[in-house]
Amino acid sequence: MNHRNLRTAMRVGMLPAGIAIALAPAFASAQESGESATTLDRIEVTGSRIRTVDTETAQPVLSISRAEIENQGFRSVADILQNVTAAGSPAISRSQPLSSGEMVGGYYIDMRNLGTQRTLVLVNGKRLGASVSGYQDVSQIPTAMVERIEVLKDGASSIYGSDAMAGVINIITRSNFEGATASGYIGQYGQGDGEKQAYDFVMGFTGDRGSITIGAEYSKEEEVWAKDRWFSAFSRTDRLPTVGWTTVSQWGVLQNDDGNFVLDRGANPYDFANFHPLDPTPITGDVSNSNEQMHLLTPTERRSLFVNGQYDITDNIRFKTDMLYTRREAQAQVAGYPLQSSAYDLTMSPDSYYNPLGDRFLGEGQGEELGFIHRGWEVPRVSNNQLTTYRFTGSLEGSFDVGDRYFDWDVGMLYNNAENVQSQTGNFNVLAVQNAVGPSFLNPNTGRVECGSAAGLAAGTNPAYGAGPGGCVPWNPFIAAGRVGDGGITGDDLLKAFLFPTTHNTGEVETTSYFANLAGSIATLPAGDLGFAVGYEYRREEGTFEPDALSQSGYSTDLAAGPTAGGYNVNEIYAELNIPVLADMPFAKELSFSVASRYSDYNTFGDTTNSKFGFKWKPLDSLLVRGTYAEGFRAPTIADLYGGGSQSFEYFTDPCDTSFGDAASNPATAARCAADIANASTFRQLKQGFVPAEGPDEQSPVPFNSGSNPDLLPETSTSKTFGVVWSPEFVEGLNVSLDWWSVRVENTIVDDTPTDQLNDCYILGIADRCASFSRDATTGIVSSLSYGGRNAGFLDTEGYDMEASYRFDTGSFGKFDFNWQTTYVSKYELKTSNDPNVPVSIENGFGSYFRVRSNLATNWTFGDFGIGWTMRYYSGTKERCYYSWRCTDPDYVSSDPTKNFAMNRMGANTFHDVQLRYNTPWNSTVSIGANNVFDHYGAPAFSAPNSQYSYYGGFDIGRFVYMQYKQNF
Numbered sequence: 001m002n003h004r005n006l007r008t009a010m011r012v013g014m015l016p017a018g019i020a021i022a023l024a025p026a027f028a029s030a031q032e033s034g035e036s037a038t039t040l041d042r043i044e045v046t047g048s049r050i051r052t053v054d055t056e057t058a059q060p061v062l063s064i065s066r067a068e069i070e071n072q073g074f075r076s077v078a079d080i081l082q083n084v085t086a087a088g089s090p091a092i093s094r095s096q097p098l099s100s101g102e103m104v105g106g107y108y109i110d111m112r113n114l115g116t117q118r119t120l121v122l123v124n125g126k127r128l129g130a131s132v133s134g135y136q137d138v139s140q141i142p143t144a145m146v147e148r149i150e151v152l153k154d155g156a157s158s159i160y161g162s163d164a165m166a167g168v169i170n171i172i173t174r175s176n177f178e179g180a181t182a183s184g185y186i187g188q189y190g191q192g193d194g195e196k197q198a199y200d201f202v203m204g205f206t207g208d209r210g211s212i213t214i215g216a217e218y219s220k221e222e223e224v225w226a227k228d229r230w231f232s233a234f235s236r237t238d239r240l241p242t243v244g245w246t247t248v249s250q251w252g253v254l255q256n257d258d259g260n261f262v263l264d265r266g267a268n269p270y271d272f273a274n275f276h277p278l279d280p281t282p283i284t285g286d287v288s289n290s291n292e293q294m295h296l297l298t299p300t301e302r303r304s305l306f307v308n309g310q311y312d313i314t315d316n317i318r319f320k321t322d323m324l325y326t327r328r329e330a331q332a333q334v335a336g337y338p339l340q341s342s343a344y345d346l347t348m349s350p351d352s353y354y355n356p357l358g359d360r361f362l363g364e365g366q367g368e369e370l371g372f373i374h375r376g377w378e379v380p381r382v383s384n385n386q387l388t389t390y391r392f393t394g395s396l397e398g399s400f401d402v403g404d405r406y407f408d409w410d411v412g413m414l415y416n417n418a419e420n421v422q423s424q425t426g427n428f429n430v431l432a433v434q435n436a437v438g439p440s441f442l443n444p445n446t447g448r449v450e451c452g453s454a455a456g457l458a459a460g461t462n463p464a465y466g467a468g469p470g471g472c473v474p475w476n477p478f479i480a481a482g483r484v485g486d487g488g489i490t491g492d493d494l495l496k497a498f499l500f501p502t503t504h505n506t507g508e509v510e511t512t513s514y515f516a517n518l519a520g521s522i523a524t525l526p527a528g529d530l531g532f533a534v535g536y537e538y539r540r541e542e543g544t545f546e547p548d549a550l551s552q553s554g555y556s557t558d559l560a561a562g563p564t565a566g567g568y569n570v571n572e573i574y575a576e577l578n579i580p581v582l583a584d585m586p587f588a589k590e591l592s593f594s595v596a597s598r599y600s601d602y603n604t605f606g607d608t609t610n611s612k613f614g615f616k617w618k619p620l621d622s623l624l625v626r627g628t629y630a631e632g633f634r635a636p637t638i639a640d641l642y643g644g645g646s647q648s649f650e651y652f653t654d655p656c657d658t659s660f661g662d663a664a665s666n667p668a669t670a671a672r673c674a675a676d677i678a679n680a681s682t683f684r685q686l687k688q689g690f691v692p693a694e695g696p697d698e699q700s701p702v703p704f705n706s707g708s709n710p711d712l713l714p715e716t717s718t719s720k721t722f723g724v725v726w727s728p729e730f731v732e733g734l735n736v737s738l739d740w741w742s743v744r745v746e747n748t749i750v751d752d753t754p755t756d757q758l759n760d761c762y763i764l765g766i767a768d769r770c771a772s773f774s775r776d777a778t779t780g781i782v783s784s785l786s787y788g789g790r791n792a793g794f795l796d797t798e799g800y801d802m803e804a805s806y807r808f809d810t811g812s813f814g815k816f817d818f819n820w821q822t823t824y825v826s827k828y829e830l831k832t833s834n835d836p837n838v839p840v841s842i843e844n845g846f847g848s849y850f851r852v853r854s855n856l857a858t859n860w861t862f863g864d865f866g867i868g869w870t871m872r873y874y875s876g877t878k879e880r881c882y883y884s885w886r887c888t889d890p891d892y893v894s895s896d897p898t899k900n901f902a903m904n905r906m907g908a909n910t911f912h913d914v915q916l917r918y919n920t921p922w923n924s925t926v927s928i929g930a931n932n933v934f935d936h937y938g939a940p941a942f943s944a945p946n947s948q949y950s951y952y953g954g955f956d957i958g959r960f961v962y963m964q965y966k967q968n969f
Contacts, residue, residue: 046125046150046170048594049159049533050519050578058594058614058626060723060739060801062086062151062821066174069146071859071868073913073929073962075185075198075219077138077146078107081169082954083872085823085855086153086801088113089848089946091135093953095232096946097295097332104422105300105330105385106137111153111166112797113828113849114743118634118715120156120164123171124322126393127160129416129511132543132564134163134637138171140326140389142217142304144183144200147174153741153801155719157632158596158612161537161572165632165717166743173322175308177204177213180969187962190935194224194297196962210311210318217304223331224297224957230937231951232296234289236882237940242282247689248338249288250377250481253278255341256357256370262286263478269486272356275478280691290335293380296949296957298332317398320412324391332383336376337427337557338688339477343702344430344557348372351439353449354476354487372437373689377481378489379500381426389418395515407520413513420507420545427558429501429550435463436475436499449474449487467497475499503548503558509638513539527592528580535574542567543638554647562644564708570635574598589618600633604641605713608633624725626739632717640749640789643708650704652754653696654685654782655762660696661685662763672762676770677780686781695882697755697943704754704785712749713791719743723801733807742798750832752787759898766835793831793838800824814862822854842896848945848952851875866917868929874938874955876908882942906939911956927964932956 047059064080074080082090088110092103108116117134120127128136152168160168180203188195197220204213226232235244247253247260254261260278267274279285307323341347350358350367358367395412435451443450443457451472452462463472473495476487484491489499517535524530545564550556552563575597582591597611612630619625655662656673658681663670674680687698723739760769773785802822809815828844843849852875859868881887881902892903915929938955947953 046122046168047152047154047156047159048578048596049517049535049574049576050531050594058616059152059154059156059628060626060721060737060741062153062803064149064151066147068857069143069149070925070927070966071857071866071915071917072870073187073915073931073960075143075196075962076107077141077143077149077171078109080143081109081138081149081151082107083855084151085821085853086111086151086167087853089952090954091116093946095296095951095953095957096948097298097334103131103133103135103137104332104383105298105328105387106131106135107139108135109138109169111151111169112741112743112825114166114745114795114797117637118163118165118717118745119167119169120160120162121169121171122160123324123391124173124393125170126322126414127416127511127513127539128171129389129391129418129509130541130637131418132507132509132545132638132643134634134639137328137387138169139300139302139328140304140324140391141171141173142200142215142306142326143198144181144202144217145173145213145215145306145308147172153739154628154721155630155632155717155743156612157610157717158574158598158630159576161539161570161598161600162633162635162714165634165715165719165745173306173308174202174204174213174215175310176206176211177202178206178211179204181966182969183964183966185962185964187960188222189224189957190959190961191224191228193222193228194957194960195222196220196960210309212310213308215304215306218302220301221297221299223295223299223333226291226294226296226949229296229951229957231940232291232294232949234291235950236942237950239940243694245280245282245285245287245289246338246375246687247278247280247287247691248340248373248375249286250336250375251286251288252478252480253286253373254356254370254478255372256368260373263480265480266483269354269476269478270356270361272361275356288335288375288377290338290375291949293333293335293377294948295331295333298330300328300330302329303327313396316400317396319394319396321392321394323393324389326387326389328385328387328389330385332385334381336378336380336481338373338375339428339433339557340373340689340701341371341477342690344433346372346430346434346437348437348477349439351441351453352437353440353442353474354437354478356478372477374477375481376426376428376489376500379426379496381424384423386421387418388420389416391416405521407518409516409518411516413515414511415513416509416511418509420505420509422505422507424503424505424548424558426500427503427556428499430555430557432472432498432501433475435472436495437477440474465494467494471498473498501550501556503550503556505545505547505551507543507545507564509541509543511539511541513537525580527583527590530580531578533574533576537572538569539572540567540569541638545639545644547644552644561647562707564639564643566638566642568602568604568635568638568641570600570602572598572600587619589621591615591617600635602635602714604636608714608716622727622729625723626725627722628720630719632719634715634717634749636712636714636749636789640708640712641710647703647705649688649700649702650754650785651697651699652758652782653698654693655758656680656683656780657685657693658683659692662759666763668765669762672765676775678777679780683780686779690779695942696880700754700782702781702783704782704787707786707788709789712789713747715745715747715749715791717743717745731806734805736804737802739801740798741801743796745795747791748793748795748830748832749789750792751789752832754782754785754787756832757785757787758782760833760835760838763897764835764838766833766838769833792834795830797825797828797844799826814860817857817859817861819857820855822852824852825850839895839897841898842894845875846878846899847941847943848877848954850877864919866915868913868915868917870913872911872913874909876906878903878905879941879943879945880904906941909936909938909955911936922967923969924965924967927966929962931960931962933959935959 091108111119121136156164185198200217202215261275347369397410456462479488515537519533521529547561582588594614601607610631614628684692725737776783854873889903
């Protein structure tokens with residue numbers, strides 16, 4: 001089809017590196033005298049539905065081109081987006097193998113640390129499917145099919161609806177592709193682990209009336225074990241290798257009124273004289289380092305197929321479709337389950353054959369019931385997650401004219417289905433354990449120890465031997481892992497099958513959407529066309545997550561969990577105007593305003609209206625001033641409203657602890673604690689194993705309960721931006737932009753935490769926050785606690801985005817390309833309560849909340865050769881001092897009372913990446929490179945931000961070397 005430009009040339013001289021075209025060209029059918037049907041060069045830019053010939057917008061948009069993607073050594077869409085400086089810490093990083101639920105194994109982007117649920121992800125302008133918790137997995141999209149990625153760093157609920165509070169990520173796929181390409185990628189860390197490999201193939205055909213583009217991709221990432229890195233080999237890194245070991249160990253512990261005892265290594269387990277008091281000495285004692293069995297990076301495997309098709313039904317109507325199939329398999333391994341009999345009201349029977357203090361040795365009726373502790377070291381906990389996604393979009397698009405006015409329209413639908421299947425091994429069946437440590441005897445007929453008694457054998461009432469229905473296999477929990485025989489787990493497959501069942505969870509999420517849009521111009525004003533867009537969308541979200549029946553019953557150490565099932569629907573209409581006011585005047589080369597509003601009617605909470613205002617002003621051809629003000633919202637997710645309750649062993653800090661809690665230095669807190677705890681003056685928080693915690697943020701020895709709230713209301717937000725873009729005429733190829741941004745989220749849906757509850761109750765004295773937990777009358781520890789989502793408080797952040805790009809051609813010395821992106825966060829504050837007495841929590845500069853992130857990418861091209869060098873900078877942060885290991889600010893004082901502790905400053909970090917490329921004579925490209933080429937590591941982070949380990953989960957974990965080959969056909 002022929003093209004007819006509305007203007008002689010598009011104005012791209014001022015196009016900053018962070019702004020680019022969003023969607024494919026619209027089709028028009030203007031039929032003029034002597035002319036054939038033509039297509040207008042109107043385009044749609046992310047953040048607006050109005051199609052225009054101008055790519056300059058009032059809002060900041062970062063564009064990552066396909067060439068930039070290929071020049072990075074990061075193979076997945078998620079890794080590429082995670083390196084955007086405006087991105088926050090990764091949600092559910094692969095360094096968190098203890099994470100559970102249907103989101104495990106996916107990759108989720110969190111813009112501005114506002115939460116991944118507050119960032120909307122689109123594919124070709126349409127929503128990417130989300131989990132029941134509102135998480136959108138960007139790893140579903142095969143990298144081979146990505147044409148470019150655009151990041152709108154501004155709120156856009158008035159255009160796209162819910163979730164677009166922190167920003168919008170629009171992944172635009174390849175279309176109208178002709179020919180074929182194939183590529184292979186392989187790499188691994190310098191330690192010889194974590195291998196990544198990816199293979200893809202893209203081919204396309206283009207004809208007179210349409211095109212089809214097909215891309216297939218396979219990728220696999222191997223695991224990295226925690227024991228193979230200095231910061232994860234031990235609970236508190238190799239700087240403190242003896243801290244964090246647990247008495248809930250693989251050696252097995254016998255418990256009675258006299259204390260805790262462990263069998264001498266290799267000794268006779270039937271003689272109590274061979275048991276010694278538990279030795280808590282790290283490394284050489286009767287304790288375990290659970291990190292030895294855990295993944296640092298969890299392995300994943302993906303298969304994807306993507307199809308983009310277009311067909312001109314008539315000269316002015318086109319059918320477009322996208323289809324996606326993805327299958328993702330992920331695995332996570334953590335240490336064997338730390339079984340503590342007292343947590344499940346279990347005891348070993350005096351009639352157990354393996355009870356060294358039982359009736360068999362002390363006489364009939366003289367034996368003791370024994371408690372026990374045993375970590376299932378023999379069968380580590382492994383979770384396998386498989387997610388299969390099917391996605392289809394289909395639409396009819398076209399254009400028509402009325403007089404000299406051109407209008408674009410489209411109608412269509414989106415369907416997305418994601419099915420999740422999970423299987424877990426390594427958790428104990430509590431009922432099986434109860435039977436396994438119950439009465440047992442040596443069957444003289446079989447020569448093996450069996451459940452029941454000799455009398456039961458004669459009467460025929462003993463359970464069958466084995467792991468099948470009604471079966472039973474006796475167990476001796478005092479036998480250490482690795483020792484075969486005497487009732488131990490090692491080498492006994494029947495016992496393993498009896499104690500450790502495989503459980504299965506299933507889930508499904510379905511999104512169905514119907515939409516219609518119309519855009520065009522209403523009138524021609526002296527400064528240009530008055531543009532408009534209107535549209536309607538209906539969307540239905542449905543989801544379920546069904547834990548295994550054993551898990552739901554509470555008889556599995558996989559923790560009790562209830563099913564999630566529910567859905568909602570929404571009807572929405574929107575309108576948008578682009579109003580040109582001045583053009584081609586002194587100090588007003590252009591002045592225009594944009595206005596948009598969206599009305600959303602949910603069947604859950606009701607309706608909401610959100611609007612946006614923006615302006616563009618070009619006092620000079622080389623200078624653009626822009627700004628926006630936007631309202632936004634986020635509707636409660638299916639899990640927020642209908643999620644089943646679940647149990648978890650949470651990490652928390654008890655403010656009543658007299659060693660490291662607030663009560664140690666705050667008399668008011670100590671007084672409140674004394675009202676609830678009998679031994680408040682000497683109280684110590686207990687961690688797993690029911691032993692005193694060694695520091696703050698330790699794991700509870702008993703499970704806590706979390707759940708949903710059907711009365712939740714939507715979050716609301718206000719975002720603002722103001723910026724300038726400068727492309728000086730005297731320096732060709734230089735573009736500079738600086739944008740101030742601010743986002744405030746009100747009525748936040750707060751994922752409450754045990755620490756927050758306890759702090760509110762004891763430090764701040766809020767009485768109603770003390771009702772959701774109770775303490776053990778004897779030990780004083782928190783013995784039960786319930787928490788869930790609630791609307792409370794706010795989140796407020798602001799800062800600056802700066803971008804500078806410079807391109808120049810030296811001729812004989814090649815071409816140079818520089819791109820520098822920086823995000824500076826000047827404020828990040830949150831409040832998780834509506835109580836006016838609760839202070840604001842200041843997070844900026846603490847843990848994983850970096851004040852500054854900055855990337856500088858340099859590329860040099862000389863003929864067929866190319867070299868790229870990228871520097872990724874993270875500013876330093878602070879965390880509470882741990883174990884007096886290092887304390888740079890022992891007298892730190894904060895306006896936030898939850899941070900009035902001695903602090904340690906962790907220094908800034910810069911990671912360097914390098915890539916060398918060569919375009920071969922046979923139409924291929926060979927690339928070799930290294931990410932984190934200098935093998936740099938950050939400092940230990942004992943607060944474990946976004947990780948299960950004492951290290952920030954977003955940092956590189958070593959030098960990663962790779963090679964990529966791409967062949968064009």
